[in-house]
Amino acid sequence: MSDLVALAERIVAKAKAGEEIEAYVARGHDIEVRAYDGEVESLSSATTGGIGVRVLVANGSEGARLGFAWAGSLDDEVVESAVDEARDNATFATPDPDVAFATPDGVSATELDLWDPSVADTATDEKVAIALELERRVRAADSRVRQVSSADYGDERVEVALASTTGIRSFTQRTAAFLSVSAIAGEGSDSHTGTGFSVARGFAGLDIDRAGVDAVERSTRMLGATKVPSDRLTVVFDRRVVSTLLSIISSALSGEAVVKGRSFFAGRMGEKVATGSFTLVDDPTDPRAFAAASHDAEGLACRRTVLIDSGTLAGFLYDTVSARRAGTSSTGSAVRGGYSGTPGAGCRALVLQPGHHDQQAILAVVGEGLYVQSVTGVHSGVNPVSGDFSVGVEGLMVRDGELAEPVREITVASTLQRMLQSVLHVGVDIEWLPGIAAGQTLAIGDMQLSGS
Amino acid sequence: MTPVTAPPLIDSDVLERVLSASLAKGGEMAEVFAEDRQISSAILDDRRIEELSSGRERGAGIRVVIGETTGFAHTADLTESGLLAAAEAAAGVARRGGGRTESVGLPARQSAPEHDFVLPSEVEKSAKLELLSRADDAARSAGAAITQVQVGYGDSRRRVLIASSEGMHAEDDQIRTRFNVSCVATGDTGMQTGFESIARTEGFEVFGRFAVEEIARIAATRALGKLDARPAPSGELPVVLAGGSGGILFHEACGHGLEADHIVKDASVYVGQIGEQVASALVTLVDDGTVGGEWGNYTVDDEGKAAARNVLIENGVLTDYLWDWLRARKEGRPSSGNGRRQSYQHLPMVRMTNTFLLAGKENPDELVAQTPKGVYVAKLGGGQVNTATGDFVFGTSEAYLIEDGKITSPLRDANLIGNGPEVLRRIDAVADDFAMMPGTCGKDGQSVPVGCGQATLRIGGITIGGTAA
Numbered sequence: 039m040s041d042l043v044a045l046a047e048r049i050v051a052k053a054k055a056g057e058e059i060e061a062y063v064a065r066g067h068d069i070e071v072r073a074y075d076g077e078v079e080s081l082s083s084a085t086t087g088g089i090g091v092r093v094l095v096a097n098g099s100e101g102a103r104l105g106f107a108w109a110g111s112l113d114d115e116v117v118e119s120a121v122d123e124a125r126d127n128a129t130f131a132t133p134d135p136d137v138a139f140a141t142p143d144g145v146s147a148t149e150l151d152l153w154d155p156s157v158a159d160t161a162t163d164e165k166v167a168i169a170l171e172l173e174r175r176v177r178a179a180d181s182r183v184r185q186v187s188s189a190d191y192g193d194e195r196v197e198v199a200l201a202s203t204t205g206i207r208s209f210t211q212r213t214a215a216f217l218s219v220s221a222i223a224g225e226g227s228d229s230h231t232g233t234g235f236s237v238a239r240g241f242a243g244l245d246i247d248r249a250g251v252d253a254v255e256r257s258t259r260m261l262g263a264t265k266v267p268s269d270r271l272t273v274v275f276d277r278r279v280v281s282t283l284l285s286i287i288s289s290a291l292s293g294e295a296v297v298k299g300r301s302f303f304a305g306r307m308g309e310k311v312a313t314g315s316f317t318l319v320d321d322p323t324d325p326r327a328f329a330a331a332s333h334d335a336e337g338l339a340c341r342r343t344v345l346i347d348s349g350t351l352a353g354f355l356y357d358t359v360s361a362r363r364a365g366t367s368s369t370g371s372a373v374r375g376g377y378s379g380t381p382g383a384g385c386r387a388l389v390l391q392p393g394h395h396d397q398q399a400i401l402a403v404v405g406e407g408l409y410v411q412s413v414t415g416v417h418s419g420v421n422p423v424s425g426d427f428s429v430g431v432e433g434l435m436v437r438d439g440e441l442a443e444p445v446r447e448i449t450v451a452s453t454l455q456r457m458l459q460s461v462l463h464v465g466v467d468i469e470w471l472p473g474i475a476a477g478q479t480l481a482i483g484d485m486q487l488s489g490s
Numbered sequence: 491m492t493p494v495t496a497p498p499l500i501d502s503d504v505l506e507r508v509l510s511a512s513l514a515k516g517g518e519m520a521e522v523f524a525e526d527r528q529i530s531s532a533i534l535d536d537r538r539i540e541e542l543s544s545g546r547e548r549g550a551g552i553r554v555v556i557g558e559t560t561g562f563a564h565t566a567d568l569t570e571s572g573l574l575a576a577a578e579a580a581a582g583v584a585r586r587g588g589g590r591t592e593s594v595g596l597p598a599r600q601s602a603p604e605h606d607f608v609l610p611s612e613v614e615k616s617a618k619l620e621l622l623s624r625a626d627d628a629a630r631s632a633g634a635a636i637t638q639v640q641v642g643y644g645d646s647r648r649r650v651l652i653a654s655s656e657g658m659h660a661e662d663d664q665i666r667t668r669f670n671v672s673c674v675a676t677g678d679t680g681m682q683t684g685f686e687s688i689a690r691t692e693g694f695e696v697f698g699r700f701a702v703e704e705i706a707r708i709a710a711t712r713a714l715g716k717l718d719a720r721p722a723p724s725g726e727l728p729v730v731l732a733g734g735s736g737g738i739l740f741h742e743a744c745g746h747g748l749e750a751d752h753i754v755k756d757a758s759v760y761v762g763q764i765g766e767q768v769a770s771a772l773v774t775l776v777d778d779g780t781v782g783g784e785w786g787n788y789t790v791d792d793e794g795k796a797a798a799r800n801v802l803i804e805n806g807v808l809t810d811y812l813w814d815w816l817r818a819r820k821e822g823r824p825s826s827g828n829g830r831r832q833s834y835q836h837l838p839m840v841r842m843t844n845t846f847l848l849a850g851k852e853n854p855d856e857l858v859a860q861t862p863k864g865v866y867v868a869k870l871g872g873g874q875v876n877t878a879t880g881d882f883v884f885g886t887s888e889a890y891l892i893e894d895g896k897i898t899s900p901l902r903d904a905n906l907i908g909n910g911p912e913v914l915r916r917i918d919a920v921a922d923d924f925a926m927m928p929g930t931c932g933k934d935g936q937s938v939p940v941g942c943g944q945a946t947l948r949i950g951g952i953t954i955g956g957t958a959a
Contacts, residue, residue: 074755075558080837081583082562088547104540110547111566120546127542130615134538162582187757187878222757222878229759231878265953268725298536299638300674302681378545418872418885419905419955423674423683428722428904428955430874430883447881449907449955451724486957488724488907 043209045112046201049091052121053203058094058102059121060139060202062335063087064377065112067158068194071166073173074186078166087112088377093124094139101135103128108378136362139204140336143367147332147339148323152212154240157193164241165191168217172246176221176234179254182261184229185222186253192216193241206337214328215241216472217249223257230263230432230446232256237328237472256411260432263444266489272407272462273450273485274400274436277469277477279413280390284318284475287454288385290422291318291345293356293371297363302425302455303351311351312458317391318346320355320371326470327387335381336372343369345388346458357383388475393464397479400463402439404481409434409441410450425454431487448489457482498651498661499524500550502596504570505653508552509594512577513655517554517561520577520594521654523792524550524568525834530610531644534622542615551834552580555816559583564835594655602649602663603789607693609665610645617694618643621669621702628703629673632710635717637681638674641706645694652794660794665693666785666939668928669702671709677717682902684712685887689928689939691787712869712888715900722889722904722956728864729906729949730857730892734925736870737942739949740775741845741931742882743875743910744768748802748810749828749840750817752877759880759911760808768808769914772850772947775803777812779827779843785928786843786941793829793838800826802845806914814840832936842931846943850920854946857919859895865954866890866897867906872929880910883955904956913949921946 042063049061065087072079088110094102105128107120131137173189193215200208218235234252236245275283290301297304303311312318322331322340331340336358344352356364357372360383372381395403414430421427428451434441452460465479500508505522512520526548533541550573551564561583565576622641629639648664670687686709690696731739744760752758760768769775779787779797788797793815801809813821814829817840830841858866866889873884889901926943 077557078559078583080560080562082837083579083582084564084835086564086835087566106541106543108543108545110545110549116546123544127544127615130532130539130542130619132538132540134540185756185878187752187755229878231876268959270959299676299681378547380541380543414874414876414881415872415883415885415905415907418870418874418883419903421683421903423681424716424903425680426903428885428957430881430905430907430955432881446879447907447909447953449883449905449953451722451904451955451957453957486724486959488953488955490726490953 042197042199043201046199049089049117049121050201050203056096058139058203060092062090062377063199064196066194066196068192069162069165070190070192071169073169073189081166089117089120090377091120091124092380093128094137095128097133100133102137103131103133104137105131106380136359138358138362139202140206140338140358140368141204142206143338145339145341145370150325150330150332152239152325152330154213156240156242157195157213157215160241168246172217172219172250175250176219176253179250180258182223182225182258183221183254184224187220187222189219200337202337208333208337210331210333213239215244217244217246219249219253221253221257223261225261228261230257230260259434260444260446263446265447266445268489269487270484271487272404272481272483274404274407274409274479274481276411277467277479278471279410280480281471281473281475281477282413282416284388285473286416286420286422288388291354292383293354293364294360294383296354297360300423302423306351309351310349312346312349313461314349315393315464316346316349316458316461318388319344320385320388322386324387327476328470328472329386329474331386334370334372335374338368338370340386341370343371355383355385357381385474389468390464390478392466392468392478394466395463396465396467400465400479400481401436401441403463404436405439407436408487409436427452427454427457448487451486451488460484496649498599499526499649500568500651502599504573506594506596507570508573508577509653509655511574512552512554512581513594515581517556517581519555519655521553521652522550522573523834524651525648527646527648529646531642532618532622534626534641536638537626539619539622547833549834550576552576553837554580554583556583560837562837596653596659597657600660602661607665608695609693610647613694621697625671625702625706628706629671629710632707633675633714635675635677635714636673636710637676640672642670644668650792652792658794660790662789664691664788666691667693667696669705671706673710673713675713675717679717682713682716684709686712687928689785690783691785692783715888716902719900719902721958722901723865723954723958724956726951726953728861729952730861730864730866731944731947732866732868733854733921733923733944733946734927735867736927737846737944738870738873738884738929740847740944741842741942742873742884743913744775745842745845746875747877747880747910748812750811750813751840753811754817754820758877763808766808767806768911769803769806770917771806772917772920773803773806773914774848775845776801776848777842777845781844784844784926784941785939791827791829792831793825795825795827795829797843798827812840812842814838830938832938836936839934841933841938842940844926844941844943846926847920849922849924849945852919852921854921854923857921857946857948858892858897861892861895861948864892865901866892875910881907882910883907904954906952906954908952913952916950917947918950919948
């Protein structure tokens, strides 16, 4: 810990008169084992480290100019040249009165224990063994599983220190371990895939049964899937799919997208944007969330933000710069993609206010419709600016309140705006998934299925 | 213009000692992949030069293979002691072997080719930024309804060195330049987006051939055109894809399914199909990493093998798959030069380079005129495929209805969905107006630059995922 904080402080100390400096220093250890056909296919291990330096040069009444540089190294000489490069880059930026680094805002950080020593303490042999066991179990579970294309164990330990001339000092550390497996079920010339996974803070929290059973069930139940005729119907989304959907919706709730006119939520604060049962919250202080954090990527305390409250648009997520542009204050929602990225506003731990039913009960209430197991083409078919929504789908028809025959090579489409207004049921079945959003079953009415 | 010459990232004698140490525990093959990458980028957003970024990453990945098992470790420390530590970690998987004592000798290094690109480091930052402002002005002057513009510039220089115990000792020096514009247009019915980019494996001289104003105008026009768009149809219709609209159809419909890592694991619908008719006789598909300046180019792949032109489908008949070293070794054949990795921190795997359909003979306008009802796709977005089932999607970002053989109303964005082998068989016309497009391909967590290309073509029927009945 102390060496990263010390390095961040050494960088910040290089600030000249009229300059502010912010240093982001990260180090990670990770290991990944892939099992295939009873053997270790690959075993990778690595330590990575790097710095991201932002320099802000005051430019009188016009504001300040910002420059950025990064390096995949923690060596002092590399750090020195990164500071110079960031300083040089700053001379070319447009002066901007809203550009600033975070300053301590008096909100105290929630203490979170996100570090599980079992990640470091577990022997590599045990990590190899669990990947091999996962692969063996999935192959043995069902005679229709004809291939396990990958069975992986992975873990990581990440430490981040932040310091700035504006008074920011933070240090965060987290661990994660995961299992993931991809099965191919086949009968005759018909093949289908299913993935299963388990994530936890540490080795001991992994659920090998869960990962295996999911992969087998999801691949085998798709056997015999056909394309069905186009229809307008109610769609019940699987928890994992809902996690993906919420992540996309959240990009329209970023204060940066809103203030730059790139969100369909812009200008709609206080309006009814969803059905009354829809309450969406970002709460990185909940340690169950995969991306839970005590501090954001600018070193401010993470905090709970209500985004949509009983269907009414209630909040956006801001980092320092987007908050200043919008005339408000940061919600502690700065995120960045490691040391090579600059901060932007985004969510970490989205979750919906749970409803009253689990998936089975929701299917029973819905009666007739389509259950979506997985979606494809999210990046090419969902546009958080226009709201247009069109995705490829695999799933099962819902008949008489139960899962019925499997379907494939179809799409479902609507707009995000319309989908939010057509939420029929929010599941009680919260599942903490990897990524930035929890999963819960969600039923949405009046969607267009395109098929034959 | 400066000839590209620089000392090797790691000296041969150090490489030989590291490779020998990598094999000391019984490995059958050891490889050092060293990389030095410098990246710079600039973003103009909301009328301001918002971010100028420079970055540098140097390091090496060491791979040790024994039987079916690969051990891998990487380090940012390119000194001999740093490399030896990584070698020891990578060799850890080879414990069962007896080890070998003879040392590895490398042949003379095959140097990176000298090229006459204008290197990113030779260009003033102000010259790069001037492009951004020019594009912003051009986009905003395309129409009053353009309400937001973001312009991005990026360049990179990537030097790589590959040395292996199998006698590989090669280097490459890859220069890449990209420029992209994305616009938001706002009208009575809400907002729409338009995007356009160029991306070349060349230097700053590309801006002598590509006018940034034109890139901006295309992006802005695309967003403006969709303000009047109606919802895309729902269901199956004939689709005409414009020349250079993305070519991602082939990347997804069969390209990934022809990657040998999916083939050897029986995870592709194209397993066992060599010599079979897998597509319409109009389809001749090529993957070629040597096409002048294209985004997916390189001289040698990330295993040191020279990039090549590989014919995958000839007149509809499957002729070959794409191979890297590991999968080729399993089949006792040479690699096709398609072993790529995102960076020194990643293991190589089979990847496409520039994948394209050879042009046909038809006139693109006549092809539309001969289509009574359908969808005309002028520009595609991304796509995704499940290689095991062959089902794939690709999105439109500029599309129109075809009514009575004429291009009519603009359509809102939607995904199209099909099954690779089925769609390839339903291609019933290919025109003569070939063009390429750059893209980024993601696979198993690694992104690499690729190119896609095709002439205007028609698919007899494919499912369009719109909302209009």
